[in-house]
Amino acid sequence: MSKREYERIPVSQQAHVVSKPKDLTAIGGMVSVQINEKKITVPLGTTILEACQLNQIHIPTLCHHPDLCIAGVCRVCVVEVEKMRTLQTACSFPITSPIKINTSTQMVRKARRHIIDLLLSEHYGECYSCFRNGNCELQNLAKEFGVDNYTFGHVKTQRYEVDSSSAAVIRDMNKCVLCKRCVRTCIDLQEVGVLEAVKRGHETHVGTFLDKPLAEVICINCGQCINRCPTSALRANDPSDEIWAAIDNPKKHVVIQTAPSPRAAIGEEFGKEAGKSFTGELNTALRRIGFDRVFDTNFTADLTIMEEGTELLTRLKKAIVEKDESVKLPQFTSCSPGWVKYIEHFYPEFLDYLSSAKSPQQMFGALIKTFYAQEAKIDPADIVTVALMPCAAKKFECNRPEMCDSGFKDVDYGLTTREMAKMIREAGIYLPEMPKSHFDDPFGDASGAGLIFGATGGVMEAALRTAYELVTGREVPFENLVIEPCRGFEGVKQASVKLENCVEQYKFLEGVDLKFVVAHGTANAKIVMEMLKKGELNDVHFVEIMACPGGCLGGGGQPIPTSNVIREKRAQAIYEEEASLPIRKSHENPHVNYVYEKFLTDGPCGKLSHKLLHTHYVKRGKYIS
Amino acid sequence: MIKTETLSKKRSGPVLFSEYKQGEGVKKALELGRENILFELKSSGLKGRGGAGFPTATKWMLTAASNSDKKFIVCNADEGEPGTFKDRVLLLEYPELVFDGMIIAGYTIGAKNGILYLRGEYEYMLKSLEDYLELLRMDNLLGENIFAGKDFTFDITIRLGSGAYVCGEETALIESLEGYRGEPRNRPPYPVNTGFLGHPTVVNNVETLASVPHILIKGGDWFRTHGTDKSTGSKLFSISGDCKKPGVYELPWGTSINELLNLVEAKNTKAVQVGGASGICLPKSQFNRVLGYEDAATGGSIMIFNESRNMLKILKNFMEFFVEESCGQCTPCRIGNIKLLEGVERIEKDDFTFSYINNLKELGRTMQAASKCGLGQSSPNSFISILDNFKDEIFGAKRKGEKNV
Ligand SMILES: Cc1cc2nc3c(=O)[nH]c(=O)nc-3n(C[C@H](O)[C@H](O)[C@H](O)COP(=O)(O)O)c2cc1C
Ligand code: SF4
Ligand code: SF4
């Protein structure tokens, strides 16, 4: 597959952009411009904003986002371009000829101030009672431009009802500045297309199909729109008050599992630069907050590898040895609930390709209320399980009716990184200064394989480490177990490993080129699904898909802001932490083996694990009644 | 078959309403060749009749110069500006001029496809226009290789607009043609480089295109003998309001408001709104001003108000129009217009201060400078001009003693 095949033009941008020249040394490849008093040269097609950023000239922005295509709607980035009648938006203006730009004239400052004032006049509520207080782009702009009284008034009543129908995403359009970042996220980045501007003029607002509640449309709960919203108009459905109530209730045994991605990002909530994990510190903080046990979701990530890997080998055997044509290959991962809902809506006819294994979060919930309850001799009715996740969709997932295999709600609450940080702050704890501590037994510290689940390609890498070794009896043939083709942020990755000298049990795989595909972001998932439809994945065995760009580390519950640079740093934090761990293969995790010995005694994909650790899916389709 | 003899038309005028035989302009164009067409057009000084007044020759040259294999010519027949109805007359009574203009444009810029974007409310003329195109096709004046030896293929399709004023803005029109929400695009890049489906596209007003055949036949120099130095040729004016003879008139640019009022027999005129809701409102003292790009510019709409009219009500009406018709994507226009309307309402209720009104005028200037498209850039025009030009009527007694309005 060449890279070109999956280049997309953002739907909401069409073709009206100026593309940069391929050869900068050609005549006209570079253009010289003057910004304020400074003369510089830039590649043809560079926007004024990009040119300014490269030269440390600050331009305020609101609708602009580095992950998204240009909108040019908020107008706060206006600058003066000499000889042009009107002000021009820096974010959208491509430099194609030698121009003179002025970024701070009286007219420019006045216009920006007016624009901010206008936005505030329609912005219901006050900052002190707002959860984005302190991390809000509108607030920052108001501060930056000294917009400190409402020149054009201030709305006193709510114009829109808050939509809290969704288990994952709450929409409060009274706080919306119509930057349309969410629209572009949902249409272009995720290619789901739930949100769009509707109506015209002053009635314009971001709405859903027929303005239906979010829970009734085809939202996949990925929460990517939240991460790009500059204000509090979008937020996750926050269960922290219920969690506090459980903690405060002495009868309740409150257990938390933490996923790898929040640990690699939560420092950002405390003012730390992206790129450092705070796993040990977080463990201590959680205990101080009052959680009775702190478990590592990576444990069930390891378990997922065992279950999903076994399932794959079983499918392969059926297909190759028994020539069973009803077996669906490639097998798709199922640990991203955003992706699961996406396929349920958009490709329901392909649900059989999904692994039946639950996500690590749900496996853990089921085990805590069965195995752990037994071991710890606690009535599962008194256990409250919380999952710290980078994800908004996990909130929806734990509320799915089929997720009660323990006889109780397997996971009571899904909590995002942002909400966790809020609870920590509320408890008066400054996370970065906490002493480090380990996870609690009986699940202990997990393997590095589970840890890298947080980055796109991680599940694949972890699965290959285990599957290859089970089949051949040898470690994967990659230096330091780093399976490079699984890493990096390319939208769709494809590679293979050859299985040779297989052990007796897996002789049927001798000589097979184990092919795999990795994709992240549902726009890329769509490409993969279209390939599947066309039969282009017939020789592929395993596909990993994560709904969020970058994988879980770029999840919809992660700290705001997000960008490719930030996601890369989080990935680096995860890979660095994993390289330092003593155990880096799921099947070598002693706690996993302990659970199979003690509890899931008929092994991976056995009867009990099928009951507790596997699930089924719903054909939803994309037509809304 | 198309009648080639001159139809007897009841209208008369120096350019557009003068005699013309269907196909004549196209024949001339082919004789002239692309270079000479552009030369004549340039020397005619023709500027866009849709409102913005961009030199037509320049627009065509930019598109002709691009070596893209696909180009489009779009005729903007969205005619949405309040008080404008001159394109309707051209389409109903002079379709041969409009279509010949499109064919000439297609030939000159190298487009194979022409699109007529017809205002939704003009659906009633769709059938007759389609029939007309069918006749052209039967006469081999549209379609494959329409002029022997010239290797020129050209056809025209008609698309109906969906009823939003903003869809007359050329880039919103293109979005609408592509099937998206009618929202103006960022410019640059301009449609002449990246237009319909990303291809170089010329968008011209009906009247602009209809002027072209005449220019080619009689020459650019002849065209320039009408009008003024900066506003050459003649213009169709849609005149409405308080006068005896409203209607569509063809007059040379440079006609003064006074002359125009006499012509349509307007009495007791208090104000003339030039350029529709997005234009400016002139008081009696300025009726000596002349119509033209350099003075009182208009896409054709002239509304006459006599002494019995309430200027604040007129202004309120305009502002309500913009509040509703803004596409709603950019801040200055979406929220700015509602603030200006609020201002009008507060003046109505006598609940305002002059500093507040001055703030709103300043806001209007920001909207003119910072809005994304012509709608937001021109919507404050009537607010500012009516409040400035009709101070006495609007602020009346309250103004006495206060000087800073
Ligand atoms: C809000 C808005 C509405 C417009 N409506 C029309 C219209 O109805 N008809 C038209 O010809 N031009 C309209 N225009 C002007 C067009 O954007 C464009 O300038 C024109 O079609 C170019 O043609 P011309 O150069 O022949 O005038 C409108 C502009 C704006 C900003
Ligand atoms: S969204 Fe931002 S500006 Fe609005 S109330 Fe919250 S913090 Fe303040
Ligand atoms: S959560 Fe995801 S699918 Fe739902 S509206 Fe937001 S971006 Fe779209």
Ligand code: SF4
């Ligand atoms: S909801 Fe947020 S991201 Fe979406 S348009 Fe409103 S402010 Fe922008």
Ligand code: SF4
């Ligand atoms: S100025 Fe008004 S009509 Fe034009 S893009 Fe902005 S909101 Fe839309």
Ligand code: FES
């Ligand atoms: S940041 Fe440029 S218009 Fe919004």
